Amino acid sequence: MIPPASPRDFQLAGRSPVYATHGMAATSMPAATLTALDVLRAGGNAVDAAVAAAAVLGVIEPQSTGIGGDCFCLYAPAGQGRVVALNGSGRAPAAASIDWFEGRGIAALENTSAHAVTVPGAVSAWELLLTAHGTKGLDELLQPAIRFAEDGWPVHHRVASDWRGVEDKLRCTGADAFLPGGSAPREGNLFAQRPLAETLRGVARHGARAFYEGAAAADMVQALHARGGLHTEADFAAGRTAAEFVDPIHAAWRGMEVWQCPPNGSGLLVLMMLGILEGLDPARDGPLGAERLHRHLEAARLVYRDRDAFLADPAQAEVPVARLLSPDYLSALRRLIDPARAMPVLPTPGEATLPAHRDTVYLCTVDRDGNACSFINSLFQSFGSGILAPGSGVMLHNRGFGFRIERGHPNCIAPMKRPMHTIIPGMVMQNGRATMPFGVMGGHFQPMGQSLFLSNMFEHGLDIQQALDLPRLFPYGGKVEIERGIPPAVAAQLARMGHDLMTPERPHGGGQAIWIDHARGCMVGGSDPRKDGMALGY
Numbered sequence: 001m002i003p004p005a006s007p008r009d010f011q012l013a014g015r016s017p018v019y020a021t022h023g024m025a026a027t028s029m030p031a032a033t034l035t036a037l038d039v040l041r042a043g044g045n046a047v048d049a050a051v052a053a054a055a056v057l058g059v060i061e062p063q064s065t066g067i068g069g070d071c072f073c074l075y076a077p078a079g080q081g082r083v084v085a086l087n088g089s090g091r092a093p094a095a096a097s098i099d100w101f102e103g104r105g106i107a108a109l110e111n112t113s114a115h116a117v118t119v120p121g122a123v124s125a126w127e128l129l130l131t132a133h134g135t136k137g138l139d140e141l142l143q144p145a146i147r148f149a150e151d152g153w154p155v156h157h158r159v160a161s162d163w164r165g166v167e168d169k170l171r172c173t174g175a176d177a178f179l180p181g182g183s184a185p186r187e188g189n190l191f192a193q194r195p196l197a198e199t200l201r202g203v204a205r206h207g208a209r210a211f212y213e214g215a216a217a218a219d220m221v222q223a224l225h226a227r228g229g230l231h232t233e234a235d236f237a238a239g240r241t242a243a244e245f246v247d248p249i250h251a252a253w254r255g256m257e258v259w260q261c262p263p264n265g266s267g268l269l270v271l272m273m274l275g276i277l278e279g280l281d282p283a284r285d286g287p288l289g290a291e292r293l294h295r296h297l298e299a300a301r302l303v304y305r306d307r308d309a310f311l312a313d314p315a316q317a318e319v320p321v322a323r324l325l326s327p328d329y330l331s332a333l334r335r336l337i338d339p340a341r342a343m344p345v346l347p348t349p350g351e352a353t354l355p356a357h358r359d360t361v362y363l364c365t366v367d368r369d370g371n372a373c374s375f376i377n378s379l380f381q382s383f384g385s386g387i388l389a390p391g392s393g394v395m396l397h398n399r400g401f402g403f404r405i406e407r408g409h410p411n412c413i414a415p416m417k418r419p420m421h422t423i424i425p426g427m428v429m430q431n432g433r434a435t436m437p438f439g440v441m442g443g444h445f446q447p448m449g450q451s452l453f454l455s456n457m458f459e460h461g462l463d464i465q466q467a468l469d470l471p472r473l474f475p476y477g478g479k480v481e482i483e484r485g486i487p488p489a490v491a492a493q494l495a496r497m498g499h500d501l502m503t504p505e506r507p508h509g510g511g512q513a514i515w516i517d518h519a520r521g522c523m524v525g526g527s528d529p530r531k532d533g534m535a536l537g538y
Contacts, residue, residue, distance in 0.1 A: 025037050025525075026525045026536075039052045066397075068394040070421070072087060072376050076429065083259045096413055100230070112387070122377055124208050156187065169386045173386035175388040194393070213233075259426070277451070287459075288490060292460075294342070299333070309349030374426055376441075378397065385397060422443050435518070440453055440510070441509040468511045469529060473508075508530070512527050
């Protein structure tokens with residue numbers, strides 16, 4: 001049972017968790033949440049609802065996601081005591097060798113370069129997931145997204161804000177269709193994507209093949225070639241079956257099991273942070289105290305350090321997951337944390353026991369049978385690469401920006417290789433049953449965000465909505481990006497402890513979660529106020 005939470009002050013801004021008994025969905029846009037509920041109420045299961053909602057989000061939250069992006073999923077089928085993990089991340093072109101880049105003097109990738117585009121994996125993932133665990137097909141589930149793309153939908157506030165922030169990027173890449181009248185659409189303006197609607201119709205009729213082969217694939221390859229890309233239609237054809245089920249990873253934590261997708265995703269970092277922090281006495285100053293936040297920052301700095309050194313595509317590099325999660329290694333990391341002072345210099349990655357060898361949508365759904373789906377779909381940065389394939393209406397992601405151009409590095413770009421990925425769905429299990437699909441968006445922030453959210457709920461007693469609402473911070477690029485909601489006195493104390501603070505332009509991510517209260521026979525949902533979305537149930 002979920003720990004009891006303190007009641008909120010109803011005179012202050014905020015919202016309550018959402019309760020339901022038969023089904024629930026939580027997404028970053030109201031129309032997507034309603035789409036998922038429509039599917040559930042029409043007899044679809046959690047997987048069906050998640051795919052339908054993700055497709056809608058790709059149309060009405062286009063800066064964050066779309067069919068030109070990647071997808072990861074954790075699915076807990078009711079009554080089976082297991083978690084299914086799906087990796088729907090795409091691979092680099094077959095010609096993308098380190099020799100090619102070195103021979104042209106390219107030492108780093110640019111985020112708007114065609115070389116930052118891997119073959120999108122989302123549509124492959126949707127088809128595979130539905131074939132294995134869904135009850136409905138793409139022909140039915142894509143119809144809401146097709147209508148939104150054909151008829152248009154009003155732009156919401158967070159979407160409009162993000163859009164305005166990347167106008168120059170879209171001008172630079174020539175994505176004029178996303179700058180109607182020469183600028184980003186305002187809040188409330190309808191925005192339609194009719195070429196995308198036609199591509200979605202093709203996928204609805206003919207499945208993933210209509211995306212990875214034929215006119216749509218040729219259009220995407222042509223758009224990439226025009227910018228120097230190495231992609232071929234054969235690369236896209238191979239992408240149709242690129243999505244695969246993989247063995248999830250998990251760790252025991254406070255009487256529960258926290259599950260994540262394995263590398264090349266970053267879920268490993270969540271388990272590492274929880275393992276480090278669990279061995280410390282409870283912070284005495286509460287969820288927004290300097291003691292608690294300092295510990296979390298230091299743990300994050302250590303595990304992100306290891307991410308940059310070791311995380312890669314396990315099919316092409318050794319990723320020492322077992323060692324990084326071992327109690328001895330996590331204990332050694334814990335001992336590096338000074339309770340009074342930030343580490344001025346981080347030690348060498350993995351040195352304790354190992355030998356030396358940012359835009360997204362997250363959504364979750366639970367159906368009346370208790371099937372739980374934790375689902376994330378992403379273009380990575382806002383509008384991904386900014387490269388629009390005009391005939392098909394597909395905006396292409398820039399997940400390949402996660403590669404290194406560094407010979408010998410585990411995450412060095414290579415033919416048909418997957419890059420290090422930031423998007424991570426989460427799942428909590430207890431006594432062999434799913435109790436909470438959850439996720440936090442925000443690019444590199446996601447492991448930090450997930451661990452903060454779980455700690456907020458299960459260590460500090462916040463309810464599911466409060467745990468998402470709480471102000472956030474993140475160590476990134478040598479600074480600590482601190483939201484304005486952190487109390488000034490706490491910020492001052494963190495600065496005295498040696499943290500170099502700055503206020504980011506945008507809040508840290510978003511998030512959704514659904515707690516399945518088996519004891520009381522209900523579901524409890526929360527949705528992050530940093531996005532435009534909501535949780536709903538019936």
